[in-house]
Amino acid sequence: MKPRRLWLIGTAGACAALFLFASGAWGAFALAYRAPGSRGLRFAVAAAWATGCIALWVAWIAGHTSAGASLVLAHVALLLWWATMRARNDHLWADDVACLLTGDIDGDRVELRNVRDFAWRAETDYDIRWDTRTFDLRRLERVDAILSYWSSEAIAHAMLSFGFDDARHVVFSVEIRRKRGEAFSEIGGFFRQFELILIAADERDIVRVRTNVRGEDDYLFPLRMSRDAMRSLFVSYVEAANELARKPRFYNTVTSNCTTIVYRMARRIDGALPFDLRLLLTGYLPEYFRSTGTLDRRLSVDEWRRLGRITQRARATRPEDDFSAAIRDGVPAAQSPPSGDSTT
Numbered sequence: 001m002k003p004r005r006l007w008l009i010g011t012a013g014a015c016a017a018l019f020l021f022a023s024g025a026w027g028a029f030a031l032a033y034r035a036p037g038s039r040g041l042r043f044a045v046a047a048a049w050a051t052g053c054i055a056l057w058v059a060w061i062a063g064h065t066s067a068g069a070s071l072v073l074a075h076v077a078l079l080l081w082w083a084t085m086r087a088r089n090d091h092l093w094a095d096d097v098a099c100l101l102t103g104d105i106d107g108d109r110v111e112l113r114n115v116r117d118f119a120w121r122a123e124t125d126y127d128i129r130w131d132t133r134t135f136d137l138r139r140l141e142r143v144d145a146i147l148s149y150w151s152s153e154a155i156a157h158a159m160l161s162f163g164f165d166d167a168r169h170v171v172f173s174v175e176i177r178r179k180r181g182e183a184f185s186e187i188g189g190f191f192r193q194f195e196l197i198l199i200a201a202d203e204r205d206i207v208r209v210r211t212n213v214r215g216e217d218d219y220l221f222p223l224r225m226s227r228d229a230m231r232s233l234f235v236s237y238v239e240a241a242n243e244l245a246r247k248p249r250f251y252n253t254v255t256s257n258c259t260t261i262v263y264r265m266a267r268r269i270d271g272a273l274p275f276d277l278r279l280l281l282t283g284y285l286p287e288y289f290r291s292t293g294t295l296d297r298r299l300s301v302d303e304w305r306r307l308g309r310i311t312q313r314a315r316a317t318r319p320e321d322d323f324s325a326a327i328r329d330g331v332p333a334a335q336s337p338p339s340g341d342s343t344t
Contacts, residue, residue: 031045112135143162156282167322
């Protein structure tokens with residue numbers, strides 16, 4: 001056999017072996033997070049899968065062809081099981097994600113049902129309130145990005161707040177939909193552990209719970225958008241919420257999270273909006289916004305961060321204060337984009 005052919009066969013075999021080894025590791029995580037039964041049982045099943053895969057992989061490398069066939073069949077069975085998983089809306093959900101947002105659009109009038117307006121005193125101490133609110137899109141005048149840092153400077157939860165000329169604000173936030181008693185796991189977010197939910201909430205609820213209750217560090221950045229772009233983005237959120245109510249989806253830490261879904265909606269408005277690694281490393285979104293002109297360039301990103309840090313202002317508010325006005329104190333308003341430009 002010619003050396004080149006031998007090299008090609010060897011390379012193909014090595015790639016196949018590495019692929020099966022990596023997919024075996026993926027399968028172990030998938031079973032650990034999604035196999036039925038208790039946590040202990042899931043981990044036992046995952047350990048058994050990993051042990052079996054390693055044994056078959058080693059035997060295949062040693063030249064036992066039947067071991068390779070068995071390994072492939074095991075992966076096929078795992079993928080068939082994975083394909084049967086369906087996101088659902090009928091679990092027993094945590095209180096703060098219990099109700100699905102839906103909306104009706106009638107020209108400029110939008111009615112949102114299940115807008116969250118909790119009064120938070122602690123993570124487990126709160127007053128539950130879900131409202132129906134009506135908005136006039138002709139009165140929409142600003143959009144602000146709110147970033148809540150909870151882990152590191154590279155990771156933040158991104159939300160968009162829409163402000164109207166009657167001083168009302170509503171925040172849209174793409175989040176995991178936790179079952180009652182369930183805790184968030186970044187790794188679990190890769191393995192269909194959580195469904196996806198779109199929350200619309202009052203700023204006093206969704207911002208204050210992060211700054212005052214969970215100890216997160218929040219920043220507000222006014223975005224340069226035309227009124228048509230603001231309106232289109234607002235409508236996109238309502239349509240996305242209605243779609244999730246009709247057809248539930250899984251949350252994914254990378255592909256279906258708080259930023260990637262908003263990016264896909266924004267691309268419908270501006271098809272030239274570039275994809276960037278900072279859409280995944282969400283802590284650096286201000287740099288991305290400034291590079292696209294969505295955050296205007298009259299100030300540096302560091303200056304925007306300094307002026308837009310709302311954590312202390314949020315923590316200092318009293319129940320009788322105008323929360324939305326208080327957190328915007330000292331934050332410059334966004335300049336209008338040039339005529340005919342949707343976002344910059």
